Amino acid sequence: MPKNIIDIKSICHTFSDGYVGIQNISVSISQGEFIILAGKNGSGKTTFLRHLNGLLLPDSGQIIVNGHDVSKHLIQTRKTVGMVFQDADTQIVGDTVFDEVAFGLENLKVKRQKINEKVSLILKDLNLFHLKNRSPFTLSGGEKRKLAIAGILVMNPELIMFDEPFSNLDHPGTIQVLSTIIDLNRSGHTIIIATHDVETIICEATRIIIMKDGRIKEDGNPLDIINRLESYGVREPCSSKLGLGIKPYG
Amino acid sequence: MANLTPFTYRQGQSILHLLDVRCKFFMICLVSMSMLSAHLFACFFYFLILLFFFKKSGLNFFATMTSIKYFILLLFFIFIARALTVKGDILFSFYGMTITEQGLTEGFVVAFKFFLVMLTGLVFSSTTQPSSVKSAVQWFLKPIPFVLEKRVAVMISLALGFMPIIASQAQKISDAQKARCGDLQSNPVKKIIHLVLPLLRKTFLSADSLVLAMESRCYSDDRIDPAFMSSGKEIYFLAGSVVLSLSLVCL
Amino acid sequence: MNNSKQLRMTVYTSLFVAFIAIGAFIAIPVGPVPIVLQNMFVLLAAIILGPTWGLACVAIYLLIGLAGLPVFSGGGAGIGKLFGPTGGYLLGYLPAVFVTASISKGLGKKMSSDIIAMVIGSLIIYAAGVPWLKVVTSMTYEKALAVGMYPFLIGDILKIIAAAFIAKTLRPVIKL
Ligand SMILES: Nc1ncnc2c1ncn2[C@@H]1O[C@H](COP(=O)(O)OP(=O)(O)OP(=O)(O)O)[C@@H](O)[C@H]1O
Ligand SMILES: [Mg+2]
Numbered sequence: 001m002p003k004n005i006i007d008i009k010s011i012c013h014t015f016s017d018g019y020v021g022i023q024n025i026s027v028s029i030s031q032g033e034f035i036i037l038a039g040k041n042g043s044g045k046t047t048f049l050r051h052l053n054g055l056l057l058p059d060s061g062q063i064i065v066n067g068h069d070v071s072k073h074l075i076q077t078r079k080t081v082g083m084v085f086q087d088a089d090t091q092i093v094g095d096t097v098f099d100e101v102a103f104g105l106e107n108l109k110v111k112r113q114k115i116n117e118k119v120s121l122i123l124k125d126l127n128l129f130h131l132k133n134r135s136p137f138t139l140s141g142g143e144k145r146k147l148a149i150a151g152i153l154v155m156n157p158e159l160i161m162f163d164e165p166f167s168n169l170d171h172p173g174t175i176q177v178l179s180t181i182i183d184l185n186r187s188g189h190t191i192i193i194a195t196h197d198v199e200t201i202i203c204e205a206t207r208i209i210i211m212k213d214g215r216i217k218e219d220g221n222p223l224d225i226i227n228r229l230e231s232y233g234v235r236e237p238c239s240s241k242l243g244l245g246i247k248p249y250g
Numbered sequence: 251m252a253n254l255t256p257f258t259y260r261q262g263q264s265i266l267h268l269l270d271v272r273c274k275f276f277m278i279c280l281v282s283m284s285m286l287s288a289h290l291f292a293c294f295f296y297f298l299i300l301l302f303f304f305k306k307s308g309l310n311f312f313a314t315m316t317s318i319k320y321f322i323l324l325l326f327f328i329f330i331a332r333a334l335t336v337k338g339d340i341l342f343s344f345y346g347m348t349i350t351e352q353g354l355t356e357g358f359v360v361a362f363k364f365f366l367v368m369l370t371g372l373v374f375s376s377t378t379q380p381s382s383v384k385s386a387v388q389w390f391l392k393p394i395p396f397v398l399e400k401r402v403a404v405m406i407s408l409a410l411g412f413m414p415i416i417a418s419q420a421q422k423i424s425d426a427q428k429a430r431c432g433d434l435q436s437n438p439v440k441k442i443i444h445l446v447l448p449l450l451r452k453t454f455l456s457a458d459s460l461v462l463a464m465e466s467r468c469y470s471d472d473r474i475d476p477a478f479m480s481s482g483k484e485i486y487f488l489a490g491s492v493v494l495s496l497s498l499v500c501l
Numbered sequence: 502m503n504n505s506k507q508l509r510m511t512v513y514t515s516l517f518v519a520f521i522a523i524g525a526f527i528a529i530p531v532g533p534v535p536i537v538l539q540n541m542f543v544l545l546a547a548i549i550l551g552p553t554w555g556l557a558c559v560a561i562y563l564l565i566g567l568a569g570l571p572v573f574s575g576g577g578a579g580i581g582k583l584f585g586p587t588g589g590y591l592l593g594y595l596p597a598v599f600v601t602a603s604i605s606k607g608l609g610k611k612m613s614s615d616i617i618a619m620v621i622g623s624l625i626i627y628a629a630g631v632p633w634l635k636v637v638t639s640m641t642y643e644k645a646l647a648v649g650m651y652p653f654l655i656g657d658i659l660k661i662i663a664a665a666f667i668a669k670t671l672r673p674v675i676k677l
Contacts, residue, residue, distance in 0.1 A: 055462050075468055083466045089415065090456035091463035095381035095407055104467040109474050137414050151467065257571030257578045275568075282580050321577065324586060331638045364585060371579025375569040383568050405515040406565055412519035420527060438531040442663035445529065446538070447670060450520075450545075454675050457512045461505075469508060 002031040005080070005159050005190055011051060011061030021047040022214040025061075029192070031158070034185050034204055036222070037194040039211035040233030045194040046086070048211065049161045052192075053081040066158075079108075082152035086163040088144040089137070097123070097139070097147060098132040104155045122154045126180060142173030146180055159190040166200050174200060178249060198229065199237040203248040210234065222246065256317045257375040264307040264377065268481035271382040272389055277491040278374055282367050284495035290359050292501040293366060296494065300369055307377050314372065321368060325361040332357030380410055385476035401471050408460070416453055423448050510550070513675070514558045517546040521562045521594075522572035531656070539574065540626060541660040543594045544619045547601035548610070548668050549677065555602040559594045566591070589633025590626055597625040610672070612665050619661045 006029040013021040022044045029035065037045050050056040051063060054074045063070040070077045085091045094100030098119060105115045123129040126146050131139065136147055145165060152160060165181065166174050182204055185191045193201055198208070208225050210218040210232050217232060218225050223246065229236045239247035261267075266274070285293070304311050315322065338352030384406045391399035423445060435441055524539035547555040566572045566583060573582045573591065583591055601622030608614030627650050635645035 050462070053466055055465060078466055078468050083463075085459060085463050085466075087456065087459060090459045092411055093404070093407060093460070093464060093467075095379075095384070095410060099381060099407075106473045107468045107470055109472070112474065112477050115474075137411070155467070255571045255577075257569070278569075278580070328586065328638045331640050335639045335641075364581060368577075368579065368581035368585070371569055371581050375571060375578050378569060380570055383565070383570055387564060387568050401511060402561060402564075405511060405518065405561055408512060408515035409518035409522070409561070409565070410570070412516050413523055416519055416523045417526070420523070438529065438536065438659045439663045439666075441529055441531070442536070442538070442541070442660065443666055445527075446541075446663070447667050450667065450671055451674060453516055453520075454513070454671070457516045458509075461509050461512050464508060464512070465505065 004028050004030045005066060006052060007064040008051075009062045009064075011058035011063060013047060013051065013056060013058050020214055021056075022051075022211075025216055027209065027216065027219065029159070029190065031190055032185075032188060033190050034206045035190075035192045036198055036201060036205045036208045037192055037211065038196060038198050038208060038229070038232070038234045040196055043211040043233075044214040045211055046163055047214070049083065049163060049192065049194055052159075052161060053078050053083050055083075079155055080158050082155060082157035082160045084145075084148050084152055084160065084162045084165060086167060088141070088148045091148055091151075092136045092144075094136060096132065097128060097134050097136055100136050100147060101150045101154050104151060108155070118154055122150050126150050126153075140173065141169050142176040145169065145173070145177045149177075149180060149184075153184070157189070159192065160184060161192045161194070163194050164196075165193060166195065166197070174249075196234055198234060200249045202226070202237055203246050256314050256372055259379055260308070260376050262308050262377065265481065265483065266303060266307045266373065266377040268479070269487060270478055270480040270484050271378055271386040272478065273480075273484040273487055274374055274378060275386055275390065277487060278370055280491050280495045281498070282370060284498040285363055285366060288363070288498040289501050290355075290362070292498045293359075293362055295501075296498060297366060299494070300366065300373065303373055307373065309373070309376060318368070318372075322365070325364055328364070329357040329361040332360060381407070382479075384410075385478060388476060389478075398471055400473050400475075403476070404469075404473075412453065412457075415456070416449065419452055420445065420449055510554050510677075513677075514546075514550055514554045514561075517542065517550060517558045518562045518565075521546065521558070522565075525572070525574035531659070536656040536660065537574070538660070540590075540594075540623065540657070541664050543598055543626075544601055544622050544661070545664050545668060547598040547622060548605040548615050548618060548664075549671065549675075550602070551606055551677075552599055552602040555598045556595065559598045563591060563595070586634055586637045587630070588637075590630035592633075593626040593629025596629070597622040600625055612669050615665045615668055616661060619664060623657050623661065 008025060008027045010024050010026045012023045015021055025048065037048070039045050047056065051058055054070045054077050057071050065077045065080055068076060092100055093103045101119045101122060102115050105118065120129065123132055126149065128143065128146060128150060131143065136144065139147060162181065165177055169177060178200060181191060181193070185204070195201070202222050205222050208218065208220065208222050209216055210225065210229070212232050218228065226236060226240050226246065237246065239245065281296070285296070288296070301311065333349050333353040334347055336350055336353035336356050338350035340348050341351050341354070342349055384403050387406065388399045388403035391397050391402060427444060435444065520542040521539060524542040525537065527538045528535040529538070543559060546558045550558055562572065563583065566578050567580065569578050571578045574587070582588065601618045604618035604621060605615050608617065631645050631649045634640070634649045635642060640648070
């Protein structure tokens with residue numbers, strides 16, 4: 001039985017303007033899972049994910065990451081739970097690909113030599129090493145997304161959350177990022193992907209969570225839920241519609 | 251900023267590219283200051299040295315001159331203004347304006363010195379990576395009290411990152427407006443607002459998500475110091491520039 | 502939470518540094534003298550960021566230009582530009598941003614007080630720029646004013662009106 005990384009006990013969040021972002025969510029996430037968080041625009045996916053690494057704190061309820069309360073252990077949480085944001089362009093901090101990946105480690109005051117080793121290793125793993133002196137803004141969409149992943153991965157998180165990782169990517173870009181995510185899961189990382197288009201990844205997922213109006217409506221095995229997707233505003237994969245079940249993407 | 255200016259960094263492996271950026275900074279300050287009191291002859295000597303390094307770092311002198319032609323025009327203007335206003339032995343006069351010998355020499359010296367300082371800066375900028383510039387600024391700010399040099403360094407990186415985004419957004423916005431015949435708008439205030447307001451809105455939104463991304467990556471002002479790369483020849487260059495500025499002042 | 506606010510101001514200030522730098526390159530064609538937006542962004546930084554962050558913003562802009570990054574008008578950089586003929590305008594941004602921000606803050610961030618603050622700010626920029634231009638080029642004052650101030654005044658008025666409107670729309674959006 002794998003251990004639970006995250007335990008969420010009935011959290012609610014209301015924004016300052018009175019809009020209810022999420023309400024009464026309770027879930028547990030265990031190590032090695034590959035979770036799709038689906039739901040239509042505005043269903044609260046991003047709001048939910050931001051609670052998992054303490055960018056937003058719940059008004060009520062509690063989030064436990066590896067046995068610690070998130071609100072009291074922010075740095076610890078952010079090392080354990082990495083987040084790759086929706087828009088790759090707006091999360092770039094470094095002047096070069098190398099500096100960009102090093103940013104997190106510099107914040108943690110890791111020794112320079114150690115940083116150089118780790119960053120080189122990650123860049124090689126993700127096949128970005130030849131670009132290390134380039135300006136991040138000159139990369140292709142797929143490379144940028146991979147760079148964003150590298151910047152998180154270098155901090156050695158156990159769980160990585162992706163917010164719409166495939167938006168604005170062309171077909172080769174999508175394949176590139178998809179295979180990177182699959183490799184991460186195989187090497188033991190827990191993955192959560194928020195998306196409203198499940199076709200790309202459903203074949204890899206071990207679990208689907210569906211949100212609507214800030215609540216969790218379904219939570220279970222992809223095969224069981226796939227036929228009910230459309231009632232929540234999420235497009236059902238073609239293969240499933242044609243009665244062929246779940247097929248890998250590409 | 252969007253397109254290449256003569257001051258944009260160009261990749262290369264010349265000795266100036268490899269030199270420690272702090273050393274380069276120091277040399278520039280030294281030489282530029284001693285230039286102020288330098289004699290014309292010494293300036294010519296320095297000009298030759300500069301030309302040598304121009305060649306060495308792979309820059310094209312004539313192409314550079316054409317790309318800073320407006321600056322040169324400005325220098326010419328300064329030259330003329332001096333020549334007309336400085337009092338002294340009159341060389342010739344027309345329409346009530348007089349040109350003096352002292353005016354001509356002084357005008358030339360002033361313009362030439364500006365030119366040299368500019369050129370020095372240009373050689374520095376085109377052989378130094380922006381991120382090294384940032385690290386050097388951080389290093390020089392460190393002894394100054396009340397300045398959070400690490401935060402300044404991060405802000406420089408962020409600003410450099412925002413520039414291409416703003417430039418390309420501005421292009422997109424103005425194209426989108428042309429597509430809707432926005433260039434027929436003749437009210438200049440509206441013209442400014444229609445360009446700048448969407449630009450600010452959009453970039454402030456991306457700034458908001460950048461804040462979140464930085465928080466997720468544990469940003470703090472208490473970060474480790476930057477690393478500097480050295481070529482091992484810094485000491486010779488430092489000695490050389492001290493000798494040079496001494497001779498600029500004394501000659 | 503306070504930390505988070507600091508980080509937000511840090512990022513916004515960097516954003517304005519970038520705007521001031523890019524502003525030297527964005528020109529809107531109106532009449533014979535195109536309107537260059539740089540000084541408008543300096544004034545906007547003042548009334549949106551406030552005195553402390555506004556001052557930091559301009560100081561960092563000048564610092565990176567002085568350090569050799571091509572952020573001054575015409576893609577220039579370095580001591581040569583900062584202390585060159587047009588350097589006075591650049592250095593004038595420092596007192597201008599501080600005074601503008603202080604007045605706007607003191608008068609309560611209304612559209613009318615913003616306009617007063619920005620007019621005074623613009624005058625400070627010229628008060629630094631024109632004498633400097635005169636000394637470096639040894640022109641007469643009439644000449645320096647004719648080249649370095651009068652042609653830009655109409656554009657400045659237009660920019661100040663636009664900036665006041667922009668600040669009014671933007672403030673609620675970025676909730677500072
Ligand atoms: N800071 C905020 N203040 C007020 N309301 C907000 C705020 N952030 C988000 N919301 C609202 O909360 C709701 C949920 O937003 P959220 O971004 O979590 O949805 P989402 O499922 O990620 O949507 P999408 O698929 O478009 O990314 C939306 O209706 C949004 O307008
Ligand atoms: Mg979202």
